[in-house]
Amino acid sequence: xxxxxxxxxxxxxxxxxxxxxxxxxxxxxxxxxxxxxxxxxxxxxxxxxxxxxxxxxxxxxxxxxxxxxxxxxxxxxxxxxxxxxxxxxxxxxxxxxxxxxxxxxxxxxxxxxxxxxxxxxxxxxxxxxxxxxxxxxxxxxxxxxxxxxxxxxxxxxxxxxxxxxxxxxxxxxxxxxxxxxxxxxxx
Numbered sequence: 001x002x003x004x005x006x007x008x009x010x011x012x013x014x015x016x017x018x019x020x021x022x023x024x025x026x027x028x029x030x031x032x033x034x035x036x037x038x039x040x041x042x043x044x045x046x047x048x049x050x051x052x053x054x055x056x057x058x059x060x061x062x063x064x065x066x067x068x069x070x071x072x073x074x075x076x077x078x079x080x081x082x083x084x085x086x087x088x089x090x091x092x093x094x095x096x097x098x099x100x101x102x103x104x105x106x107x108x109x110x111x112x113x114x115x116x117x118x119x120x121x122x123x124x125x126x127x128x129x130x131x132x133x134x135x136x137x138x139x140x141x142x143x144x145x146x147x148x149x150x151x152x153x154x155x156x157x158x159x160x161x162x163x164x165x166x167x168x169x170x171x172x173x174x175x176x177x178x179x180x181x182x183x184x185x186x187x
Contacts, residue, residue, distance in 0.1 A: 021063070109152060
């Protein structure tokens with residue numbers, strides 16, 4: 001398994017973020033409140049939520065849930081709320097794997113490398129067209145992760161080249177005592 005395969009597998013196995021856990025608790029509470037209003041008496045909210053989470057992904061705790069569990073959890077609580085179409089749409093989107101996670105990471109990486117790569121998403125699009133013969137919007141999860149690592153690697157090279165240039169400029173003329181580095185050492 002190469003680094004790219006590990007990254008793709010790792011994104012699915014990553015834990016839910018605190019924001020995702022908050023969203024899930026709010027959605028679960030909304031479903032529990034709706035059920036309670038419908039006249040169903042029973043367990044308290046926390047016990048009920050843990051039971052429903054287990055039904056959805058076989059994990060009682062949201063801290064144990066992963067990104068791969070997120071669509072199933074969300075769809076389960078949407079179904080309990082009677083939002084069947086939303087749940088179905090979520091399940092269909094999740095059938096593509098973690099492509100939305102990879103797309104989000106590509107966008108985040110593009111923002112992070114914008115200091116050294118002009119219009120990074122356009123640059124990624126050109127790489128996609130050359131390497132995969134398709135636009136960004138048609139790439140699968142693995143191909144998007146490939147672009148994430150390509151952008152990071154390219155930005156790293158450019159930053160290293162920039163640091164080399166800056167170091168080369170500082171040591172270019174030691175007789176120039178006006179340069180801050182040499183001015184401090186002057187008698």
